[in-house]
Amino acid sequence: MTTRFTSLTIESPDDLIFGHAPSPVQITPEIVAGGGETLPELNYTLPHGAELNAARLDQVRNTYRQMAAGALQRAVELEIPRCVIEIELVFEMTLNPAWGEAIIRDTREVIEEYKAQGVHTALRATIADIRDRTRPPRNRSSEETALVLESFERCAPHADILSIESTGGKEVSDEALLMCDIGGGTFALGWLGSNDMEFLWSRIVEIAKKHGKVAGATRPAASLIPRCNLRGSAWCRKCWRRWCAPWARRVRWWPWNAVRGVRTRTAPMKARCSRPSPAFPLPWKANRRPAPTPATSAMWPCAAAICGATNPHPMRSCSAGLRRRSAWKNSGTTAN
Structure with missing residues (x-):
């Protein structure tokens, strides 16, 4: 039964x-x-x-x-x-x-x-x-x-x-x-x-x-x-640097912030000021942004979509992210 x-x-x-x-x-x-x-x-x-x-x-x-x-x-x-x-x-x-x-x-x-x-x-x-x-x-x-x-x-x-x-x-x-x-x-x-x-x-x-x-x-x-x-492999670090990290610098929300009004969780100050490492690929200049904790997946757009979070700028695929990153590079724009 x-x-x-x-x-x-x-x-x-x-x-x-x-x-x-x-x-x-x-x-x-x-x-x-x-x-x-x-x-x-x-x-x-x-x-x-x-x-x-x-x-x-x-x-x-x-x-x-x-x-x-x-x-x-x-x-x-x-x-x-x-x-x-x-x-x-x-x-x-x-x-x-x-x-x-x-x-x-x-x-x-x-x-x-x-x-x-x-x-x-x-x-x-x-x-x-x-x-x-x-x-x-x-x-x-x-x-x-x-x-x-x-x-x-x-x-x-x-x-x-x-x-x-x-x-x-x-x-x-x-x-x-x-x-x-x-x-x-x-x-x-x-x-x-x-x-x-x-x-x-x-x-x-x-x-x-x-x-x-x-x-x-x-x-x-x-x-x-x-x-x-x-997430901890060389392939994923490459993926993170190419399209996750640049994108993370422009977006203020994370998968666990799917419910409106919930305060975004931040990592300790030392972690937020850290540089990207193989075990914990933090976004660049992470001390200015809510930093991901180890619970965050490098493929967080997928996790966010499954959790029901609303993304104002949807990234439909990895290739789309790479195209955006390439466009930013060609335009000479620096992400902050």
Whole structure:
């Protein structure tokens, strides 16, 4: 049975309080999410570039044990009574469900060891969604789909929370992102991603109930993460300098200022006076303008349009922006 929500459970922003929820969730006998306590959640994975294969599996398992033990030992020293550890399985761990199960089981053993020292820890297992390994993906009937569900079954006995970052609609949203196609991005996230999450959610809940665990969440994060990666890449910095930054110097509004009367959020003075950097491409002379925070996407015209903001000077495409920039250069006009 499908439940339709037509209103927000928390209607007032003033009621959004860390550690409080209208319906608290009992994760373990010692840990309640939303019951008045803010729980620190630690997420870690293999170092960048590390290989995972059958020959190195024992070494990888030992690495995960050391990471869990190091984190919980620190919790003991800081006298943190309750926390959450999230293990995001990498691609190979879902492709070989037994590997992911071994990692989750090893982490559970470390958690049980530190429980005697007064640290109660919940374990979240986030399964890697490998269904988009082939394009176009068959998200409901492929071999990869079966491996994803098998990974949930294998990890459920050792984890407390089951989650996934789904890839539904990613094959459309990736291209839409690069082409500044707002309609394509909206269709990918609003329709394809939502339908895929509904498909996955029903199966995750079924597995969680069977093992007495908590179905954590599913979201099309795999479609959103490329925006973060693209924003920090060389291509995006080039894109920012060519058409986002010059345009930003002429426009006084930002995506989060879509509601009239809301005060535009500004970054600290040091950040607003900073020069563009690979990690944080601020617009030039940003100390004169409301500076973007890390929540801002370099492709903010797309985000603004989806949020419903009204742009008095619409930029219809990247090519249009480049043409404007070229016209400014040829005219000798300097943007201030």
